Amino acid sequence: DAGITQSPRHKVTETGTPVTLRCHQTENHRYMYWYRQDPGHGLRLIHYSYGVKDTDKGEVSDGYSVSRSKTEDFLLTLESATSSQTSVYFCAISVRQGKNTEAFFGQGTRLTVV
């Protein structure tokens, strides 16, 4: 258990509303990631962070923004939710273990945009 919690775990929201998902970690890891997972597409990187206030875009960043004002929190915001953003969102951290880097995930947030 790498001490990652996501909130909320489930959310239903209306098209056009802003939504913020929170990822919280307890072990001061530097690298944090937001993914979405959809059938047929697997895990797709939305944004990632390599430190406080240091973030970069992933492959599906349009319509999403992130913020990391503290090491432990990485926030994902859907500025104006659309039905295409209905998905399962996973937060992850990467941890260097010796020569290897391993990823640990939060339990996911199921977001439905109606």
Add this chain to the structure above:
Amino acid sequence: RKEVEQDPGPFNVPEGATVAFNCTYSNSASQSFFWYRQDCRKEPKLLMSVYSSGNEDGRFTAQLNRASQYISLLIRDSKLSDSATYLCVVIPQRYAGNNRKLIWGLGTSLGVNP
């Protein structure tokens, strides 16, 4: 060509069977490899790292073939509880410094039947 490719399956095998999955990667300079397991509606969890010399963990054996650029996962004596989706992950060496990206395959679905 995708950076990481897996046969999506599904692989349906009887209990006790031996089953193997492969995962090919396109970046010959890739440095780290992993297998993750994902149960339905759950987050991915690390199953095992893949080392150059191959490694075994109980009924699971992972191997790396750098010449042909693939990793494999062998499951012996399959159990019903092995039913899941198996994801391979590659960390390309070209991602260095602040850019520790994880490249995910789409996953291979395994069903073990009584």
